[in-house]
Structure formats: structure tokens, C-alpha cells
Amino acid sequence: MSLETSTPAATAAWLARNAVDCLPAGGLQRKLEEAAREGRPLRIKLGIDPTAPDIHLGFTVVLGKLREFQDLGHTVVLIIGDYTARVGDPSGRSATRPVLSGEQIDANAQTFQAQAMKVLDPDRLEVRRNGEWLDMRTEELFSLARTTTVARILERDDFAKRYAAHAPISILELFYPLLQGYDSVVVEADVELGGTDQKFNLLLGRDIQHHYGKPEQVILTMPILPGVDGERKMSKSFGNYIGVTEPPEEIYGKTLRLPDEALGTWYELLVGAPPPADVGPRDAKRALARTLVARFHDDESARAAEAAFDRLHLEHRPPDEMPDAPLDGGADGQVHLPALLASTFGVTSSEGRRLLRQGGVKLDGEPLAAEPLDRPASELDGRVLQLGKRRFARLRSN
């Protein structure tokens, strides 16, 4: 849409079209009017805690919304929560988060910033680390702590549930929403974005800004993208995520693993349109997979990933390239299969035995009998060892 020709009301409606909440009512329109009047861009805040090394698809939903603001000429303030990561966001949590080391957080912060650029426009971007201001004097921390009451914090769902369930809640965690709100004070956020799970934190930010005599931010929450299991929120800790830096074949394959029921949601949140009506779920999913690979790699990679997938899962042929696995025939020239599987695929030798028994191990495409467990190295050399459907290695004797 064009910035010049549309009214603030229309722009606000467009920006909020796929948001869950945009509060307070009419707030975004007023901010846009204010910006137009003063001839300044709005400051759109997003805070991310570098608790995991990679950005995943769920996060790109919010980044995409930020990009829309950028394309309208506004400034995105990306806050790398190097300090808040040490606290741990309790949102959606049923237990206290594990604490990360400082080095780990710093390393994650680096990659986060780089990966966010896959979606954001670097020209209208300000990146800050909240360690800049959260490493504050105790006196200042006390002032911040005075802005809110325990009841206010405990009314929030995550805490309420944990409290009711007699689960531990540390004082530090109670601080988290305050620190996030203080970020908004410092960067003078006009708008703060987040997932729906951030609603409480974002709203509390308004109160804290108010306490510090700053204009209150508008909050805009985006739907949460379900993970590849189609059920729970996409998250590193659930292991149901697709990272934006994952190889093309992984992005492609994991997307196809998505349950059909979640396909509509993924289309809506990642493509911004419903799935194509004229094709079935399989082809709609394949089209989505290609789109995602192309977005984070390129068109060529998308085609290659699809070809590799078809070769593997439809034609049941091994991939062109696969790693070599050293074949170490002991003194008697015999190779112990469980040990070979363990060294080649990183499974335990007990797992290897089980997989052999279940017919999950193939040699040149033919199921390998569970007995005998020791085979002469000469019989295996140069052949393709396969574990399950997707793991391959070519055996090479040293």
C-alpha cells in the first residue's frame, strides 16, 4: 500500500489486519497521525531474548510485521535482551528457566542480529542491548520496583497458574515484566510488538512508561505460530521449530511434516494468504515448503530441496551426496554392526541392535538381517548404509 495516499485510519487498519490485539482502541491511528503531524517516524519496539542460538519461523511472524512498519517509513528498535535473558521470560512457562552463561548469551545475540536481517531492512533499524541500561544502580532498580504491585504481577496467567500449582516462582522472574517495560521507557517506544503470549508484558510496559512520565506505547500482538507438531507454540525447547538458517532440505522436509490441520494457520501467518484452493493439501504443503526455502535461501535451493525430497521419499533412492563412514575391521577383518551404527549415526549400540531387529537398517537399499552381528569388512566396503528412511552413509575402509 502507498504511504502517501492512505489515511492514518486506513494504515492503522491495514497494519492491524492480522493482529490479535491492537490496544488501546484507536491508539495506533492516533500515533500515526501524531507522526505525520510531527514529520517523524514512529519507533516500533521489539525485544528478543537470545536464549536460543537461532531465530525460527515463529519469530519471523512478528519480524514480518515489523518489516511492514519499516516499509511505511517507521523505525524499528530491536532490543537484544542480553540482560533480560539472564532473568528468563516466564511467559508460557510452567517452570523456572535454566540460566544461560554470559558467553552463550553474547554469542546468541550476535547470530540473532544477523538472522533478523533476513527479514528486516537494515536502513530503518536501531539495535540496542538492554544491558546498556538495565545494569543499573540499586537505587534506580528500587524506583522501578515501586511502579508495580505484587498483586498486579501475580494476576498474570503464567504466574497465577504456577502459584496455584505450588510451583516455584523466583522473585527474579517477577521482575521480568518490569525490566521489559523499562526498555520501553528508555527507547521511547511508540509501539511495541510481540506474540499474544506477550500481551501482559506489553501492557505493563504502558504503566511503567506512564510512571516515568513518558507517552504510553501502543501494543500490537501477533498470533503464535504452532510448531511442526501443529499443536504447541513453535519453540526451541519443544524441539518443534524450523530455524531460518537450517539447510534447504531440512526446511522443506520439516514443512511437509506439518499436520494438515495446521496448514491454514501457517499459510495465514507466514504467507499472509490462505492456501491455494485449487490444489489438495499435499500440493499446498509442497508449495508452502518451496516458498519458505526460497525465502530463507533462494529459488534454486527450493527446487533442489524438492527434488531431493522426491528422490528420497517417493522414488526411495539414496541422495547423490552422503558422508563417508570409516569402516574399521578389527584384527580379524570383522565389523561389529552395532558399533558401526553407533560410530556412523551417533546412536547407541543398543539402539543399533534394536534397529537391526526391526529391519530399520539397510545396505544398498536391502534390509540387513539382524544376525550375524559381525560381518567381514570386505563385504561392506563401498556400500551404502542406511538407517531408517533418511540417514545414509557410504562405507569406506581405511
Place this chain on the structure above:
RNA sequence: GGGCGGAUGUCCGAGUGGUUAAAGGAGACGGGCUGUAAACCCGUUGGCUCUGCCUACGCAGGUUCGAAUCCUGCUCCGCCCA
């Protein structure tokens, strides 16, 4: 400060002296089927030099022929009273 309760395998969660490597569920993995790594069905799921051996029910001891189950001390956590 006082009283009470809890800690089990990747996770959740049964189990209160003896076929208990430990029910059940989730997850994961393998096989079948298929339209995909969907769905559905079946199976597996502590480790190892594997017809056996080792390790395991918060930690350290103890009782017993035998303990995740009983006793003692300790650690951590929750609740109540103050």
C-alpha cells in the same frame, strides 16, 4: 523460628519390602500403509564386549536373604503457622 508434605527413567506420572529396567501417558525412533517426514495401524524406547553383565527411582549411610518401597542424616522444593 515451628509444623506438614514432596523429590521416580527424555518429560509427565503410577508404584509403599520380593517375576520391578520399574504401570500408564507424551515425545522420539523403526516397520507397514500412504498423498508427505500428514493421518492411521503395529512395534521399540537405560547402557554394554548382550541368551549374560552393569547402572538406575534426590544424596550418603543403615536394617534385611531381598529395598524405589523401612530407618538415620543431609540437600533441594512446596504448603501452613509465626
